[in-house]
Amino acid sequence: MKILALVTDGFGASGGIGQYNRDLALTFSQNSRVRGLAVVSRFGNEKAARVAGINQGGSHAHWLPWSLTALRKALQMRPDVIFCGHLYAAPLAALVARSLSIPLWLQLHGTEAWTAKSPTVRRASETATLVTSVSRYTRSRFLEWCNISPTRVKVLSNTFTAATEKPTRPSALAADLGLSGRRVILTVGRLSAAERYKGQDRIIAALPAVLAQHPDAIYLVVGSGDDRARLSALAQTTAVADKVIFASDVSVEQLPDYYALADVFVMPSTGEGFGIVFLEAAALGIPVIGGSADGSADALADGRIGRMIDPCDVAAIADAINLALAGKQPCDRSAVERFSQSNFENHVDALLRSFGQSSGTIRS
Amino acid sequence: MCGINGAFAYHYAANPIDRSELVAVRDHMIARGPDGSGLWMSADERVGFGHRRLAIIDLSPSGHQPMSSADGRYVVTFNGEIYNFDALRRSLETRGHVFRSRSDTEVLLHLFAEKGAAMVHDLRGMFAFAIWDTLEKSMFLARDPYGIKPLYYSDDGWTFRFASQVKALLAGGGVSGAPEPAGIVGFYLFGSVPEPYTTYAAIRALPAGTSMTVARLGAPEPKRYHSIAATYAEAQAFDAPPTPAAATIQAALRESVRDHLVADVAVGAFLSAGVDSGALVGLMRDAGAVDITTVTIAFEEFRGQHADEAKLAEEVARSYGTDHTTRIVTQSEFSADLPRILEAMDQPSIDGVNTWFVAKAARERGLKVAISGLGGDELLGGYPSFRNVPKLVGWLRLPGNLPWLGKLLRSATVPLARAAGLNPKLPGLLEYGGTDAGAYLLQRGLYLPWELRHWLDADLLATGLERLAPLAMIARALEPCPRSAFARVAALESSLYMRNQLLRDTDWASMAHSLEVRVPLVDSVLLKAAAPYAGRFDGRTGKQLLGSAPSKPLPESIIARPKTGFTTPIEDWQKAMPDDPHPKSGHQHLTGKNAPWAREWSTKIARYQICGSAA
Numbered sequence: 006m007k008i009l010a011l012v013t014d015g016f017g018a019s020g021g022i023g024q025y026n027r028d029l030a031l032t033f034s035q036n037s038r039v040r041g042l043a044v045v046s047r048f049g050n051e052k053a054a055r056v057a058g059i060n061q062g063g064s065h066a067h068w069l070p071w072s073l074t075a076l077r078k079a080l081q082m083r084p085d086v087i088f089c090g091h092l093y094a095a096p097l098a099a100l101v102a103r104s105l106s107i108p109l110w111l112q113l114h115g116t117e118a119w120t121a122k123s124p125t126v127r128r129a130s131e132t133a134t135l136v137t138s139v140s141r142y143t144r145s146r147f148l149e150w151c152n153i154s155p156t157r158v159k160v161l162s163n164t165f166t167a168a169t170e171k172p173t174r175p176s177a178l179a180a181d182l183g184l185s186g187r188r189v190i191l192t193v194g195r196l197s198a199a200e201r202y203k204g205q206d207r208i209i210a211a212l213p214a215v216l217a218q219h220p221d222a223i224y225l226v227v228g229s230g231d232d233r234a235r236l237s238a239l240a241q242t243t244a245v246a247d248k249v250i251f252a253s254d255v256s257v258e259q260l261p262d263y264y265a266l267a268d269v270f271v272m273p274s275t276g277e278g279f280g281i282v283f284l285e286a287a288a289l290g291i292p293v294i295g296g297s298a299d300g301s302a303d304a305l306a307d308g309r310i311g312r313m314i315d316p317c318d319v320a321a322i323a324d325a326i327n328l329a330l331a332g333k334q335p336c337d338r339s340a341v342e343r344f345s346q347s348n349f350e351n352h353v354d355a356l357l358r359s360f361g362q363s364s365g366t367i368r369s
Numbered sequence: 370m371c372g373i374n375g376a377f378a379y380h381y382a383a384n385p386i387d388r389s390e391l392v393a394v395r396d397h398m399i400a401r402g403p404d405g406s407g408l409w410m411s412a413d414e415r416v417g418f419g420h421r422r423l424a425i426i427d428l429s430p431s432g433h434q435p436m437s438s439a440d441g442r443y444v445v446t447f448n449g450e451i452y453n454f455d456a457l458r459r460s461l462e463t464r465g466h467v468f469r470s471r472s473d474t475e476v477l478l479h480l481f482a483e484k485g486a487a488m489v490h491d492l493r494g495m496f497a498f499a500i501w502d503t504l505e506k507s508m509f510l511a512r513d514p515y516g517i518k519p520l521y522y523s524d525d526g527w528t529f530r531f532a533s534q535v536k537a538l539l540a541g542g543g544v545s546g547a548p549e550p551a552g553i554v555g556f557y558l559f560g561s562v563p564e565p566y567t568t569y570a571a572i573r574a575l576p577a578g579t580s581m582t583v584a585r586l587g588a589p590e591p592k593r594y595h596s597i598a599a600t601y602a603e604a605q606a607f608d609a610p611p612t613p614a615a616a617t618i619q620a621a622l623r624e625s626v627r628d629h630l631v632a633d634v635a636v637g638a639f640l641s642a643g644v645d646s647g648a649l650v651g652l653m654r655d656a657g658a659v660d661i662t663t664v665t666i667a668f669e670e671f672r673g674q675h676a677d678e679a680k681l682a683e684e685v686a687r688s689y690g691t692d693h694t695t696r697i698v699t700q701s702e703f704s705a706d707l708p709r710i711l712e713a714m715d716q717p718s719i720d721g722v723n724t725w726f727v728a729k730a731a732r733e734r735g736l737k738v739a740i741s742g743l744g745g746d747e748l749l750g751g752y753p754s755f756r757n758v759p760k761l762v763g764w765l766r767l768p769g770n771l772p773w774l775g776k777l778l779r780s781a782t783v784p785l786a787r788a789a790g791l792n793p794k795l796p797g798l799l800e801y802g803g804t805d806a807g808a809y810l811l812q813r814g815l816y817l818p819w820e821l822r823h824w825l826d827a828d829l830l831a832t833g834l835e836r837l838a839p840l841a842m843i844a845r846a847l848e849p850c851p852r853s854a855f856a857r858v859a860a861l862e863s864s865l866y867m868r869n870q871l872l873r874d875t876d877w878a879s880m881a882h883s884l885e886v887r888v889p890l891v892d893s894v895l896l897k898a899a900a901p902y903a904g905r906f907d908g909r910t911g912k913q914l915l916g917s918a919p920s921k922p923l924p925e926s927i928i929a930r931p932k933t934g935f936t937t938p939i940e941d942w943q944k945a946m947p948d949d950p951h952p953k954s955g956h957q958h959l960t961g962k963n964a965p966w967a968r969e970w971s972t973k974i975a976r977y978q979i980c981g982s983a984a
Contacts, residue, residue: 141526145545148570152836155573156590160526162382303527306384340384348381355585 006357007041008033009082011075011098012090015046015064016056021163021281022114023049025139026090028164028346029112032353033088034058039357043082045075072097079105086110086360089133092117092126099129108134108360112161113143115278115300121150135360137161139279140300159356162303163279164349167288167341172265179266182250187223188330190215191267191291193260193282194274196230202276203228204296205236207319212245214323219330222248227263229253260285267291269329272301273316280304283311287341292329294322306340371434372398372421372880373446373520374532375499376543377508378414379587383527385414387543394532394541395419400713401448401533401880409435409444416501416508418446423883425632425738426450431470438478439469442503445481447474448533449496449518450887452628457491481509489580489594493628493894495887497575499531507584514595514893515744516564516577516868519715519876523571524588531575534715534877535567545571552716553979554833557824560719560815560971561870563842565591567716568979577868595893598860601851604900614902619918621898622889626652629740629889636887637662637736639727640693642681644912645742645751647927649889650689651919653740663691664730664739666698666723670938681927688924696730700942707946713881717978719815719967721874723937728879728886737885743871744890747863748899749911750855754812754862756908759854761798761808769803776800779819793820806843809861815971824972853904867891940966946973 010030014023026046033039034056043060047068060082065071079087079101089098089111102109111133118138121127130136130151136158138144144158179185194203205226215222226236226249233251240249255263264270270286271294283293283304295301296316305311312334314321328334374394376386388410395406402421410417420434435446451457454473457480462468466479473494480488481500486509495517500509510531512520522531523544532538539546552566564574575581578595581588610617626649630636638653640646640663653661663686667679679695686693703722710725731739746752768774775797782796797817801807810817818839821830846864851857872891879886889895906914916928 138526144526145547145571149547150832154590155524156588158526159586160380160382303382306382309384343382352381352585359586 006038006085006360007082008039008043008086008088009075009079009084009101010042010044010088010090011094011101012044012046012088013048013094014090015044015049016059016061021278022091024281025112025114025163028349029088029090029161029353030059031056032350035350036354036357038354041082041084043078043084045071045078047071075101088112092122092130095129095133096125099132103132110135110137110360112136113138113147113278115139115143116276118143119146127151133157135159135356137356139163140277140303142300142302143278160303161352161356162344162349163281163284164344164346165281165284165288166346167284172261172289174265175262178262182225182252182266184223184225184250184266186221188219188221188268189266190222190224190326190330191227191263191270191286192225192272193227193263193270193286194272196226196228196232196236198230198232198235200276201232202274204273204275204316204322205232206239207273207317207322208271208326209236209239209243209245209249210319211323211326212248213243214320215326215330216245216248218327222326222330224249225252225263225266226250227252227255227260261289264289264291269294269326269334270311271295271322271326273314273322274301275299275316277301277304284341284344287311287336287338290336292334292336294325294329304344306337306343309337309340311336371423371448372401372533372537373419373434373448373497373499374398374537375416375418375446375501375508375530377416377501377529377583378527379529379583379585380527381585386410386417386528388414388417390541390543391417391419394530394537395421397537397540398532398534400883403883405433407434409437409446411501411503418444418499418501420446423737423885425634425885426454427470427472428633429470432472432474434474436470436472436474436478438482439467443478443481444501444503445474445477445498447477447496447498448520449494449498449513450631450885451476451492451494451496452631453491453493455631485509486511486580486582486592493892495891497533505584507582509580509582510575511580511594512575512577514578515597515863515872515891516574517872517876517888517891519873520575521567521572522575522588523573524583525571526587529583529588535569535572536715538572539569545569547571548829548979550829550833551836552833554821554825554830555837555839556717556975556979557816557821557971558810558814558818558837558839559865559869560967561873562716562718563837563865563869566837577864596848597863597896598847598851599849600893600896601853601856601860601900601903602849604897605852605856605903607901609901609905614905615914615917618899618902618914621895622648622915622918623652623655625889625892625895626740627656629887629892630656630658632738634737635660635662635735636738636740637664637731637734638691638740639663639731639742639886640665640682640686640691641742642678642685642927642930643742643745644916644923644928645745645890646740647682647685647742647923648915648918649740649742650685650691651921651923652889654689655920661689661691662731662734662736663693664727664734664736665693665695666727666730666937667695668698668938670941675931681930684924685927688921694730694734696726696733698726698937700938700945702726703939703942704945709881710878711974711977713877714974714978715877716873717971717974718870718874719971719974720870721878722939724875724878724886725881726937728882728884732882732884737883739879739884739886741875741886741888742890743875743886743888744863744867744892745912745915747859747867748890748896749915750859750906750908751912752858752862752908754809755855755858757812758805758808758858758861761802761811762805762854765799765802765808767803768799769807772800774799775803783819793817804840804844805847805857805861806840809843809858809865810839813866815967851903855904855907856900859903939970943970943973
């Protein structure tokens, strides 16, 4: 079968959605059922990220040239399936799918799918033959507003490549950050004033109760964004300013060293579509703590990978951190391994096969 | 006849299934199966079944469930009865199958091994079951053609769960209790929740007459293998056969009753003053049943009135020589039982109280199995809807083609109807009366859609109405559309009212007393025999046909008696209950004296059963 993928963030783009789209596109391109794959993205740098077997239609930040490119590709390629990598592109993808009488596969990531969308987006979504969601939570929120049969909405979790072993603690970096001899509580995530859902502020609020039991603890906040000033001020007013270290502009390559500094990874978020950072930390053997009110529950495997708490309960956050620092948090490593690339690939294969079964229009 | 449940962690990312959850769901259904329990889990803990047993056929431990096939490939958990299991077994044995028990459960394993999903076509009975295929790593689930036995499931995207009861699924703690607007709106429209919806977004019914195979991608769309409308439509594609209707149908009735008596325990009967239950007792006697125990419930309030069933039922009992009990139910017993009734009520319903008490009485008499006349009105045209729906459609088909006219008239007449204290459904006459689906909603609807804004939150109502699409839902029960008006109403009544209300209520209200109710008039083989003659009889002649089916016919006083159904004085009793919630802003006329009385009752049910639904 031939797949035309319309995505927002493609090859060469940063962020979780881009990563997911790349993982999926690569999986498509390596699947024996797929004879052709074209990706038309809005953001990315295809020159920097050429991949054999994938026809990239260029990236077009403006919606109009992006849409026109998508239509041109559709006419050239005559795909068997339209993959739509973002809810907001659903109307265009549905139009193409309907014009060619082929099935639409729609991908959901996170908050974009949690609340009711415009009638145009909704109607387009309802025409999808298959919807995949990165987590159970996103799936259930989508089903609240979209009048589509739940049997057509499946979960296809984020995947990740586990580091083989925990890197040794980089002592130079620890010294640079003033963390030597400290036990480190780590969060990795954007500091966005507009979103503010990752929960760094709630961890700062929990710090006094943590420090009371673990005076050697220190909180390392990795991530950039415009919310840093507010968080700094909060640390001041909570009288823990000297126990909170901010590290901005950390590159993807540097990230493993920062993970290696951590004694516990905490992100009591309320806005995760999935929360791949939990898996990345847990794979390195770091105890992880996350929230129970969003897609984090999937990345935490309902508490098997890490402790799951009410993300808005500051006392529960402090208790969980204290337990982890006291070495009282087991982690089921086999649960982490379930999110491996090979399981992801097998599931994509099953989804592609089901497409062949459910739709008479597939020409293989 | 039992309670079943199971879980399947089908997604690669899902945790292994939780044994304690499986046990909690299973044991929430202890009343469904007090005689024993079983649990099976696969070695890799990805799938498990639970079972609570009410032992009726093969009382020995060899009937224990979940049951595995001899080669270990298949495992089944089953609720119900397969009435033709003996014939199936003999036929399977001639093809080399070797049986280890006398149970109907084992027949399912062998039949599935031989035929796969197509096995459902061979089954006569009431059933809901799941079969795990260890090799294919898939789970096959099926439910009987009419939906006599319940089966609910939940698929959260990782794990598939199922159980005989909605409340049991919730009791396991693994399923979300978030509300389903379509189910809640459905309850207000019909007085029961129309399948596949429940009042919970995460839980759906496996529709009657469908099956599904759950594999690594979770729950698929259920596949229909039986349709009541199709049975009528196919039977009526040709002219009715020249054989007389009465002889053919009576023979089919005798056969159905005979098959429904298969059991290793005594089979009794509910007896009212109606034709259906009386004729069944006569037919039981013809089939060789002796020492039949029968029960009737009666109410002080009805003594000496037409609604008092006791005297006539006693006359029938005497005529057939049954061991009969008239059980008096009082208001104080109703009040005392009400908390347990509401607890046992699996999904909100405005009915079921009568069955609760008659089942209670049967159990007090030591019965484990009782025959009920349920289904006779649907099969033989006993309801007023068989006259009213075609009449309305005939009158209003032409003006009904102008939808704006109906809406306009309704808007204009709602205040008039209110001022005049008329039936609040009356203004919807033109808007709904012109089609089978609309006229049926008028006839059976508890409320009509426009009235619901007085009860329900606007967003919930809009979402619920859009998802449920009540008229389209009713119309689907007529696909393919049978030719005769009689068959169309029969298909609607059987696929909607009987399925979603009567059968479901009978299930929870009888199982709460660990009593199996069997319904020989709700049977796909009988339906197939009767369908070609649909329309050749009406409510009166249909009941005559049934009443004269036993070798010793029912007394004429019973056959000629106007229908009352199995009524209770609940209309008066429920007035003593706390009167809350009230409709919004002075719309008391919605439950006023000319409105269906069950409206008032429904608000009380909703208060207990639907979290946050009532305004």
